[in-house]
Amino acid sequence: xxxxxxxxxxxxxxxxLFGTGFYNCDxxxxxxxxxxxxxxxxxxKLIISVGITGSRITRQQTPYxxxxxxxxxxxxxxxxxxGASILHVHVRDPKTGLGTQDLSIFKEVVDRIRQETDxxxxxxxxxxxxxxxxxxxxxxxxxxxxxxxxFDAGSINMGENVFINLPEFLETLAKETLARGIxxxxxxxxxxxxxxxxxxxxxxxxxxxxxxxxxxxxxxTN
Numbered sequence: 270x271x272x273x274x275x276x277x278x279x280x281x282x283x284x285x286l287f288g289t290g291f292y293n294c295d296x297x298x299x300x301x302x303x304x305x306x307x308x309x310x311x312x313x314k315l316i317i318s319v320g321i322t323g324s325r326i327t328r329q330q331t332p333y334x335x336x337x338x339x340x341x342x343x344x345x346x347x348x349x350x351x352g353a354s355i356l357h358v359h360v361r362d363p364k365t366g367l368g369t370q371d372l373s374i375f376k377e378v379v380d381r382i383r384q385e386t387d388x389x390x391x392x393x394x395x396x397x398x399x400x401x402x403x404x405x406x407x408x409x410x411x412x413x414x415x416x417x418x419x420f421d422a423g424s425i426n427m428g429e430n431v432f433i434n435l436p437e438f439l440e441t442l443a444k445e446t447l448a449r450g451i452x453x454x455x456x457x458x459x460x461x462x463x464x465x466x467x468x469x470x471x472x473x474x475x476x477x478x479x480x481x482x483x484x485x486x487x488x489x490t491n
Contacts, residue, residue, distance in 0.1 A: 318355035319348040324368025324397045336361045342381035349386040357391045368397040370406045379413050391417035401433045420453035
């Protein structure tokens with residue numbers, strides 16, 4: 270259904286949506302990014318989330334990947350104009366081209382996107398998967414008060430490396446999101462992590478300020 274739905278929304282959307290998530294419309298509500306179309310004779314409402322750049326894909330792999338803060342912001346704005354409501358934001362070190370948790374770069378991107386769109390922003394807390402940055406570096410984007418931050422609900426095997434998300438880190442991230450009123454985007458990249466989601470769902474829903482709010486649950490399509 271995903272491919273069929275995309276063709277109905279915008280002729281260029283499919284070229285923008287790399288690494289996306291689809292949310293039911295009752296989970297997030299924001300501005301003109303909402304899109305809808307007819308699928309199998311029924312009105313289908315979707316909210317589209319776009320991963321702009323990630324942290325690992327290089328220009329050698331594709332010349333089109335946005336690297337600089339200007340390029341990342343422009344790609345996000347273009348995705349929003351094409352129909353996306355949520356922008357999942359990583360930023361890159363302009364010298365290495367790899368992902369970074371540099372607050373000043375995040376701020377450049379966030380400020381630019383907020384000036385031109387009403388997109389819901391989901392800022393990454395992963396840094397560079399596999400390099401396992403210190404907790405405080407990973408939590409840096411929370412200071413910009415986005416609507417969402419990523420919440421990797423467990424560790425991930427990545428070839429010869431492991432992207433580590435220890436319970437201690439997840440507890441710290443959970444407490445920070447609750448304290449700041451930021452919603453967690455629960456990300457599942459391996460099936461086994463699905464078993465951990467009920468526990469985290471219960472913790473968040475029992476937390477202050479989240480008793481009546483739904484959590485976002487994003488499943489990887491990789």
